[in-house]
Amino acid sequence: MPDLPVHLWYLITSLGGAGMTLPLAFAIALWLAIGYTWRMAAGWLLLLGAAIGVVTVTKLAFLGWGVGVRELDFTGLSGHAMLSTAVYPVALFLVLLRTPPPVRVLGVLLGLVAGMAVGLSRVVLSAHSPSEAITGCLVGALAALLFVRMAWNAEPKRLSALPVVASLVVLAVLTHGVHVPTQRWVTHIALKVSGHDRPYIRAKWKAARNVRPAAAPLSQTRNALAPARTFDL
Incomplete structure (x- = not known):
């Protein structure tokens, strides 16, 4: 594990926040629609939307x-890891579309590395377990690589790299x-759909196999519903 100051881990993890990655994803779609085709833009948004749906x-x-995998400490994919691993490779691919294939490959790989760094930061900061960060990275990477494969031979019509960058x-x-x-929104939806008064809490879920939502302390529930700077999704 890299021995970095805590503030650097928080800086890295912030790169995967929805407040930053989603606007970048929509900007990518806009440039794809302007410089290529609406079909490419729609394809990108559909792939990203499917990945967000899985998370x-x-x-x-x-x-x-309370559906999860106790043996792996898995309670849901890391949204930070998924979003960063999906968005950054595609952003670099879009910027480098006019360059030779080896350069484009390098850009995609750098984007994947950036996403994996965000996933690692989630584990270091105890926001997610390793299984949740890894699966988040895998789903995000799959979405990114599927799009790259689809758009690899695209010919830009009226798009230069400078305004995109x-x-x-x-x-x-x-x-x-x-x-x-996002975590607060998902929690509200989960409670509304399930009909429970309390969300399942990781610690109690790991401690017993038959945890009832109502048994979760109210203080933990309020913490789960309260906005968090870095531990959503």
């Missing part, structure tokens, strides 16, 4: 019904640190 379903299943950098700077309370 959401696993989280709803645990928070609402400038817009993505400016957007990243403006949205860095923006908090989107």
